Amino acid sequence: MNGVSLSWRELTDDIVHRYRLTSICRGDGEPEYLFLWRAQNRRLPVWVENQLLILPWHGFCRLEDLEAGHWSHRCPVRVEIPATLGQDKGVWYPIREGINGVLIHRKVFMLTQVSTHYYKIMTRNPRMPMFANGDL
Amino acid sequence: MNQPNYVAHIDSDCFYVSAERVRNPTLRGVPVGVLGNQGACVIAKSYEMKAAGVKTGTPIWDAIKICPDGVYVKRDFHWYEVISRKLLALLKTVSPLVEYYSIDEMFFDADQLCAIFGKTLEKSMEALQQKVKDEIGIPVSIGIAHTKTLAKLGSDTAKPFGCKLMDGDRRAILRDIPAGELCGVGRRSEKKLIENGIVTCWDFVQADRLFIRNLLTIKGEALWYELNGEAVQPIVTSRPPHKAIARGGSVGRQTTDRDRLNGFVVRNSERLIDALDYHQVHSRLIVLSLEYNGEIGWCRRVSLAEPTAAFKEIVGASKFLMRHAPIPARVSHMHVIAEKLSYRKTVQRSLFSSPKDERLDKIKWYVNRKIGRFSVRSGDTLVLDDVYADEANEYDICDIYGKMCF
Numbered sequence: 145m146n147g148v149s150l151s152w153r154e155l156t157d158d159i160v161h162r163y164r165l166t167s168i169c170r171g172d173g174e175p176e177y178l179f180l181w182r183a184q185n186r187r188l189p190v191w192v193e194n195q196l197l198i199l200p201w202h203g204f205c206r207l208e209d210l211e212a213g214h215w216s217h218r219c220p221v222r223v224e225i226p227a228t229l230g231q232d233k234g235v236w237y238p239i240r241e242g243i244n245g246v247l248i249h250r251k252v253f254m255l256t257q258v259s260t261h262y263y264k265i266m267t268r269n270p271r272m273p274m275f276a277n278g279d280l
Numbered sequence: 281m282n283q284p285n286y287v288a289h290i291d292s293d294c295f296y297v298s299a300e301r302v303r304n305p306t307l308r309g310v311p312v313g314v315l316g317n318q319g320a321c322v323i324a325k326s327y328e329m330k331a332a333g334v335k336t337g338t339p340i341w342d343a344i345k346i347c348p349d350g351v352y353v354k355r356d357f358h359w360y361e362v363i364s365r366k367l368l369a370l371l372k373t374v375s376p377l378v379e380y381y382s383i384d385e386m387f388f389d390a391d392q393l394c395a396i397f398g399k400t401l402e403k404s405m406e407a408l409q410q411k412v413k414d415e416i417g418i419p420v421s422i423g424i425a426h427t428k429t430l431a432k433l434g435s436d437t438a439k440p441f442g443c444k445l446m447d448g449d450r451r452a453i454l455r456d457i458p459a460g461e462l463c464g465v466g467r468r469s470e471k472k473l474i475e476n477g478i479v480t481c482w483d484f485v486q487a488d489r490l491f492i493r494n495l496l497t498i499k500g501e502a503l504w505y506e507l508n509g510e511a512v513q514p515i516v517t518s519r520p521p522h523k524a525i526a527r528g529g530s531v532g533r534q535t536t537d538r539d540r541l542n543g544f545v546v547r548n549s550e551r552l553i554d555a556l557d558y559h560q561v562h563s564r565l566i567v568l569s570l571e572y573n574g575e576i577g578w579c580r581r582v583s584l585a586e587p588t589a590a591f592k593e594i595v596g597a598s599k600f601l602m603r604h605a606p607i608p609a610r611v612s613h614m615h616v617i618a619e620k621l622s623y624r625k626t627v628q629r630s631l632f633s634s635p636k637d638e639r640l641d642k643i644k645w646y647v648n649r650k651i652g653r654f655s656v657r658s659g660d661t662l663v664l665d666d667v668y669a670d671e672a673n674e675y676d677i678c679d680i681y682g683k684m685c686f
Contacts (some may be wrong), residue, residue, distance in 0.1 A: 151306045170309075171311050171328045172309030173308065223661070265340075
């Protein structure tokens with residue numbers, strides 16, 4: 145997973161100014177905000193206690209490891225990463241309801257799971273994000 | 281029913297993408313590609329993606345190089361059917377005769393349009409186009425003429441989001457349209473026409489009718505009449521009975537694994553039985569065809585003792601054929617086809633047949649209807665858990681019933 149994009153509809157002006165976000169347009173589409181792994185200032189939008197924040201993106205957390213308790217000592221908190229689009233190995237695709245993640249000391253880790261057949265063929269990635277509603 | 285004076289053809293512009301944009305407005309204005317069920321190839325694209333150079337059938341890995349900003353969506357025939365049927369229902373409010381030609385194309389009697397919209401025919405087409413956009417959310421193109429063939433040419437040439445009344449100087453309209461664009465003229469027919477100096481639709485119209493008939497049979501002759509403004513193809517409001525019903529397609533990753541292929545034979549047979557049940561027909565002949573690496577390779581048929589749609593007989597016949605199928609190369613596509621169809625109420629039973637116990641088939645049908653398709657399925661399909669795990673595989677375009685063509 146290389147990043148997500150969030151529609152301008154999902155962000156308030158306050159957040160855009162506070163985090164100095166810059167929008168882009170894809171074709172004649174609406175403005176959107178990119179949050180990419182390769183960005184210098186690597187970060188992700190995340191809902192924390194009913195508040196949308198933009199926090200540092202520190203990496204990925206395998207769902208299997210989380211469920212096995214390997215992350216318990218870090219006291220991870222489950223959070224939702226809102227996303228309109230996702231990007232993996234150059235393929236942009238729509239996301240219905242966001243991605244699950246964990247928050248550790250105000251740092252975000254995206255939850256991943258084994259890819260479905262479709263996702264694996266589409267992106268050639270054996271791992272895919274854990275989508276909030278279960279699938280693409 | 282009298283042939284209407286004016287026939288309209290309505291064609292949705294990049295239908296799958298437009299349907300996706302109805303439920304996801306962030307895709308508007310963005311290059312969008314719809315991927316096949318495997319996620320490997322683009323099966324439909326927006327005008328923006330087409331302009332970038334992505335073609336239907338382009339593998340995803342080439343598409344992202346050609347159009348890196350494109351957004352790639354998984355196909356969803358359940359949703360496309362919802363939008364398609366909304367369009368059909370809307371057309372039925374403005375026309376007494378509507379033909380459900382395909383998921384994104386419909387013909388209808390346009391004689392009432394002026395009275396309904398209180399405008400000229402040209403303005404009424406535009407009003408209808410806007411009504412579809414407002415009420416359903418998809419852009420459509422509309423052609424109106426005295427025949428179906430001319431109406432379809434009208435909508436084809438008006439795209440995108442255009443309207444054309446094919447009522448003026450036919451020569452001016454037809455001389456720029458290649459004859460190969462005509463619905464019903466395939467590559468081989470087009471080649472024959474070109475060899476005889478018939479390149480454009482106007483050349484076709486100018487040719488001798490009997491010459492066209494000799495060249496392209498009565499189907500070509502019908503096109504000749506239609507292009508000359510004489511309607512010979514009526515608006516068909518209900519689909520004529522099938523001569524054969526097929527289920528199948530790609531087997532995903534190509535394979536020589538007989539267990540997996542047997543799983544697909546049974547899966548396709550169960551889908552076929554669903555279709556036979558829907559159409560209330562029985563079959564007396566089962567055909568299995570296999571393609572190796574995309575090339576048609578092997579095809580065999582087996583007759584059934586009597587017309588039936590019972591799981592035991594249909595699946596038994598398909599599995600029998602599969603057992604005898606050679607696998608010299610990886611299988612890419614498979615079809616199970618039911619032929620010699622007859623209506624269930626008119627079946628001539630064999631004197632020697634014993635009464636069939638179809639209670640299990642009925643229970644399975646009820647459970648699947650109530651809980652969801654394939655909730656109960658043959659154990660032979662357990663090797664295909666990856667296929668069944670993806671709910672998009674539950675429904676295909678051939679499961680949308682009532683259309684005149686695929």
